[in-house]
Amino acid sequence: MPTETFEFQVEARQLLQLMIHSVYSNKDVFLRELVSNGSDALDKLRLEKLWDDSLDADVSDLHIEIDIDSDARTLTVRDNGIGMSYEEVGRLIGTIANSGTASFLEELREAKDEAGAEGLIGQFGVGFYSGFMVADEVTLVTRRAGERQGTRWTSRGEGTYQLETVDDAPQGTSVTLHLKPADPENQLHDYTSPWKIKEIIKRYSDFITWPIRMVPEASATDDKSDEAPEPETLNSMKALWARPRDEVSDDEYHELYKHIGHDWRDPLETIRLQAEGTFEYQALLFLPAHAPHDLFTRDFKRGVQLYVKRVFIMDDCEALLPPYLRFVKGVVDAADLSLNVSREILQQDRHIEMMRRRLTKKVLSTVKDMMTKDQDRYATFWREFGTVLKEGLVTDSENRDAILAVASFASTHHDTEPSTLKQYVERMKDGQDDIYYLTGESRQSIENSPHMEAFRDRGIEVLLLTDAVDEVWADAVGEYEGKKLRSVAKGRIDLDNEDEETLEGEKEKQTEEYAGLLGWMKEQLDEDIKEVRLSSRLTVSPACIVSDAQDLTPALENMYRAMGQEVPRAKRILELNPDHQLVKGLNQAYKEREDRTDLAATAELLHGLAVLAEGGRPKEPSRFVKLMADRLERAL
Numbered sequence: 001m002p003t004e005t006f007e008f009q010v011e012a013r014q015l016l017q018l019m020i021h022s023v024y025s026n027k028d029v030f031l032r033e034l035v036s037n038g039s040d041a042l043d044k045l046r047l048e049k050l051w052d053d054s055l056d057a058d059v060s061d062l063h064i065e066i067d068i069d070s071d072a073r074t075l076t077v078r079d080n081g082i083g084m085s086y087e088e089v090g091r092l093i094g095t096i097a098n099s100g101t102a103s104f105l106e107e108l109r110e111a112k113d114e115a116g117a118e119g120l121i122g123q124f125g126v127g128f129y130s131g132f133m134v135a136d137e138v139t140l141v142t143r144r145a146g147e148r149q150g151t152r153w154t155s156r157g158e159g160t161y162q163l164e165t166v167d168d169a170p171q172g173t174s175v176t177l178h179l180k181p182a183d184p185e186n187q188l189h190d191y192t193s194p195w196k197i198k199e200i201i202k203r204y205s206d207f208i209t210w211p212i213r214m215v216p217e218a219s220a221t222d223d224k225s226d227e228a229p230e231p232e233t234l235n236s237m238k239a240l241w242a243r244p245r246d247e248v249s250d251d252e253y254h255e256l257y258k259h260i261g262h263d264w265r266d267p268l269e270t271i272r273l274q275a276e277g278t279f280e281y282q283a284l285l286f287l288p289a290h291a292p293h294d295l296f297t298r299d300f301k302r303g304v305q306l307y308v309k310r311v312f313i314m315d316d317c318e319a320l321l322p323p324y325l326r327f328v329k330g331v332v333d334a335a336d337l338s339l340n341v342s343r344e345i346l347q348q349d350r351h352i353e354m355m356r357r358r359l360t361k362k363v364l365s366t367v368k369d370m371m372t373k374d375q376d377r378y379a380t381f382w383r384e385f386g387t388v389l390k391e392g393l394v395t396d397s398e399n400r401d402a403i404l405a406v407a408s409f410a411s412t413h414h415d416t417e418p419s420t421l422k423q424y425v426e427r428m429k430d431g432q433d434d435i436y437y438l439t440g441e442s443r444q445s446i447e448n449s450p451h452m453e454a455f456r457d458r459g460i461e462v463l464l465l466t467d468a469v470d471e472v473w474a475d476a477v478g479e480y481e482g483k484k485l486r487s488v489a490k491g492r493i494d495l496d497n498e499d500e501e502t503l504e505g506e507k508e509k510q511t512e513e514y515a516g517l518l519g520w521m522k523e524q525l526d527e528d529i530k531e532v533r534l535s536s537r538l539t540v541s542p543a544c545i546v547s548d549a550q551d552l553t554p555a556l557e558n559m560y561r562a563m564g565q566e567v568p569r570a571k572r573i574l575e576l577n578p579d580h581q582l583v584k585g586l587n588q589a590y591k592e593r594e595d596r597t598d599l600a601a602t603a604e605l606l607h608g609l610a611v612l613a614e615g616g617r618p619k620e621p622s623r624f625v626k627l628m629a630d631r632l633e634r635a636l
């Protein structure tokens with residue numbers, strides 16, 4: 001096949017530009033990325049051979065090799081792992097298969113400082129491309145295990161790459177970097193220097209479980225004999241989770257996290273767990289410091305890596321943690337599982353189930369510790385992962401209390417600082433029995449909602465919940481320490497418990513006074529409203545819409561519909577503020593007039609205004625606008 005030239009996908013080209021012009025100051029990490037890819041390729045080959053013994057591949061000496069040629073100024077990282085087919089090279093190396101890339105690039109452009117840009121880059125698989133930080137040309141030669149023909153990929157990173165088939169490629173992949181001239185001022189070191197390479201491997205890749213060897217350059221040794229110089233193994237290959245805690249530095253843990261978490265940044269927290277007894281395992285888990293972009297996409301890969309006695313078995317082992325902890329990264333090494341264990345078997349295994357429960361509790365107790373010992377770190381954690389953790393309130397009743405204990409919410413108590421439920425309860429006023437909350441799109445829209453008026457007036461704290469999952473969990477959880485969780489937009493709200501008798505009398509009088517209007521309005525709005533009543537939650541607005549305590553709110557109805565479930569549209573309740581001039585005037589007019597055609601339009605408008613005030617839209621917007629314009633015209 002002749003050499004073919006291809007264009008990089010647009011996003012890939014943009015990322016390459018970033019690499020070439022290097023937004024990332026620490027260029028040494030390119031080697032970590034290439035070694036990390038090599039290590040993954042060795043893991044994959046070992047597993048494939050385990051599943052299919054007939055695969056024509058040599059697995060007797062799996063390793064990574066680094067070759068330096070200082071005359072040619074090249075550095076080659078070679079592995080004898082799984083390799084790639086011609087088609088795979090084009091697909092995996094020429095494109096960026098990440099759904100969030102467009103939004104990522106957008107954010108990257110907006111990132112103000114270099115640290116921000118570095119952090120963002122870390123979330124995307126730009127691993128292989130990082131070679132272009134130190135090289136002006138990269139050549140990759142690869143042959144997939146079991147195939148005869150290999151592929152050569154070459155690029156200068158400038159928009160196009162070349163692909164050609166090669167006949168004599170060894171199994172696995174070699175990546176040759178044609179190094180840029182060293183420029184120590186810009187942290188571009190001389191990567192033909194063996195000690196520099198040794199230092200980088202020691203720092204970033206020591207724990208890699210495969211040998212990383214370097215063959216000394218012939219010119220660099222005094223050995224004048226014809227024998228090939230002995231390769232030196234640069235890494236200790238010790239599994240960090242199997243080493244005593246006090247022998248491992250935080251930096252070493254962090255490097256392991258970066259390798260398995262595909263993140264360039266340090267984790268927020270490292271969690272170790274050792275279980276002995278009938279089913280032994282060691283776990284080393286990490287809480288990342290930032291939520292990945294695709295955390296809420298359907299194909300987000302969740303789960304930690306599973307090893308059996310130091311041998312890598314699978315990535316993304318979803319059986320080990322519940323879905324609401326899908327952001328946790330790490331390694332679990334179990335002593336008593338078969339090397340052939342499959343995902344299906346793991347899902348049903350009793351020991352794995354016990355392990356999952358223990359790991360879940362450990363993660364939650366770590367968050368609790370963070371909350372008591374380091375508020376700032378806890379705040380970062382909750383900001384990044386609170387939304388996903390709240391899913392657990394709905395799906396994991398066993399750990400509901402533990403999740404509630406570490407949850408915090410925006411509240412009217414403070415403009416910026418969130419509150420835990422415990423703190424809310426401690427601040428509750430005398431006589432207040434319930435925990436109040438309101439859901440909505442943003443803090444601002446909730447605070448401006450008419451439902452909040454009476455609460456604001458009386459200084460009663462309300463939790464302001466803005467995540468889609470909030471309505472669901474609040475409904476499912478129902479109460480906290482015997483206090484009901486109540487939406488201020490649902491059911492009857494009666495906040496007046498002082499002077500009860502006088503108030504009761506006053507209310508009765510008002511109800512009598514408005515009885516005719518309420519009944520008549522209910523008839524007028526019958527299609528959408530099941531009751532019209534007087535409100536005790538309004539002080540400024542004329543009207544608001546509320547739901548019955550047991551009804552679904554419109555947001556939940558929409559959510560269920562989006563998930564394809566049939567839900568009938570629930571009729572809602574219109575509440576009127578009997579102290580508002582508009583409502584008083586309407587009542588007066590109702591009583592005085594025989595012909596109420598005009599009043600019917602006012603009733604409709606009042607309903608439309610209440611819908612708008614809660615962020616909804618009137619049923620027939622054009623009719624609403626016409627009626628409104630008509631009224632305004634008359635008021636001129």
Ligand SMILES: Nc1ncnc2c1ncn2[C@@H]1O[C@H](COP(=O)(O)OP(=O)(O)OP(=O)(O)O)[C@@H](O)[C@H]1O
Nearest residue numbers: 037038041083084092124125126127128129173262
């Ligand atoms: N040495 C290799 N052997 C076999 N396949 C490789 C090798 N290097 C890269 N690949 C393939 O190319 C893909 C893209 O590699 P790249 O380094 O760009 O991203 P990644 O490894 O998926 O993500 P990250 O760099 O964040 O770990 C890999 O997922 C892998 O399938």
